[in-house]
Amino acid sequence: MTCLVTATTRARVVVLGAASALLALAWAMSMSRGAWIGGLVALVCLGIAEPRTRRALGSIGAAVVATCAAALVVPSSTMVLGLVGARLRSLGAPTQNQYDDRPLIWAEAWRQATQHPWFGVGPGGYEAAASSLGERHLR
Structure with a gap:
């Protein structure tokens, strides 16, 4: 700028x-x-x-x-502005989306980082490591 x-x-x-x-x-x-x-x-x-x-x-x-105001007024089904508006509205209610459960996600990331501090779980391995933990708890 x-x-x-x-x-x-x-x-x-x-x-x-x-x-x-x-x-x-x-x-x-x-x-x-x-x-x-x-x-x-x-x-x-x-x-x-x-x-x-x-x-x-x-x-x-x-x-x-002006863009944010327009995004908040248009329906969520509107292509770009509607999506931006939905994201802006979610600032006030971050738990309304199941994928925005940040404390749970951060806790899982911390668990994986402490269990595998040197090399991690590999590229794209977060979900696999998280789901394998869930499978172990179900058994």
Whole structure:
């Protein structure tokens, strides 16, 4: 963002603007609420640390607020905005989705990390190790 705001040539502004737009799109489409919160905190810190970015960040902030407001109003069945709105609404009720049981997931990750501290359980092995634990408890 700072590079974009302080760019001196039109070509640099176009390239950095396109890169920033693609990064923002990827950030939004990640559907990661943690990434959204972290990114917003980073942008606020950037605005505090670099005064030249404040005007651009104000415009971006207004666009983000407008997009979030639109996402919260449209039905969840709407393609992109509806999905973003559903993720935003889930910030207020993180336990409504069975896949958002973070304390349980973190506890299982900690169990696996302590049992296999050096090499882990391998790529994609989290679910297999977690389900094998469940099978052992059923026996």
